[in-house]
Amino acid sequence: MSENYIAVDWGSTHLRxxxxxxxxxxxxxxxxxxxxxxxxxxxREVFDKYIEPWRIREAMPVVMAGMIGSDAGWQPVPYLACPASLHELSAQLYEVAPQVWIVPGLKTSRNVMRGEETQLLGAMQLAPAACYVLPGTHSKRVQVANGAVSCFSTAMTGELHHLLMNHSLIGKGLPEQRDDNAAFRAGLQRGLDSPSFVNKLFEARAARVLGELPAESVSDWLSGLLIGAEVMAMEPAESVTLVGGETLCLRYKQAFEKAGIAANEIAGDAAFQQGIRSILDARR
Incomplete structure (x- = not known):
């Protein structure tokens, strides 16, 4: 396999x-x-317009992962059933055009993932661990054993925060939000104390109306509540490795530390690109 290639992370909202x-x-x-x-x-039209020009000089291989392999993407690509060895991903690539492949996702009886499996493959090489947490719109907790994903769960933490801030009474009429780590920590503690958080959500509005929470800090308080509740609802673990963006990983790290769980972290982009390299190396 050539050292010349293109790695594509194609999700629901962005193409990278x-x-x-x-x-x-x-x-x-x-x-x-x-x-x-x-x-x-x-x-295919987006691919031809923005990515194909990189291949004019050479028809180099392209490996794509994420929602591009869903029924809303280029072509539905089957899921691999767990337990699944991530090292088998290279043998299960789905070719959608000459030397253009999509990585399959993973599934359990009640859960699915697309894109995270590639990050996990890279993370396993860069930062080996038994338990990974991938924060995001749909946060994942993944258990790994002997190089295989044994099980995983999904929490819609990021999406729920967006919906509540943009389409509920909690976010209605608020001014522009600002960073407020004190508000985040206060919400975080509330979530850690109440993992069954449904009856705590309205406090985001009540605290603001009663003058206990600045209107500009509702987002961070709510973020803390949701992340804290997510962490406390997870199955116990002595330590976890976070895979994702720096800002979000820092928030989750605070939550895990408050819960008494050691947390390391690795950049999501670095893990993803290492995963793509590993998939291509395995095809040599």
């Missing part, structure tokens, strides 16, 4: 891609054309 030459990243792009935002374009 990295161009590698001689094993080194020489260019990248980020576009607001996730599979839920294609509008009147097809995934």
């Amino acid at each position: 891609a990295w161009l590698y030459r001689d094993g080194r990243c020489v260019d990248s792009l980020q576009l607001p054309y996730g599979v839920s935002r294609l509008v009147e374009q097809s995934a």
Whole structure:
């Protein structure tokens, strides 16, 4: 396999891609054309317009992961059933065009993931662990044993925060939100104390109306509540490794530390790109 290739993380809201030459990243792009935002374009049309130009000089391999493999993406790609060895991903790639492949997702009897399996493969090599947490719109907790994903769970923490802030009474009429770590910590403690948080959600409004919470800090308080509740609802673990963006991982790290759980972290982009490299290396 050539050291020249393209790695693509194509999710629901964004498309991100990295161009590698001689094993080194020489260019990248980020576009607001996730599979839920294609509008009147097809995934293939977006690919041809923005990624294919990188292949004019050489028809280098392209490996894509994420929602691009869903029924809303380019082509539905089957899930691999857990327990599944992540090292088998390279043998199960789905070719949608010459030298253009999509990585399969993973499934259990009640859960699915797409994109995180590639991050996990990279994280297992860069930061081996038995339990990973991938914060995000749909946060994942993943148990790994002997190089295989044995089980995982999903919490819609990020999506729930967005819905409550934008489509509920909690967020109605609020001014522009600001960073407020004190408010986040207060919400976090409330969530840690009350993992069954449904009857605590209205406090985000009540505390603001009663003058106990600044109107500009509702978002951070709510974020703390939801993350704290998520962490306390997880199955116990002595330690976890967080895989994701720096800002969100820091919030989860605070939550785990307050819960008495050691937490390490690794950048989600670094894990994803290492996962793509590993998949290509396995095909040599």
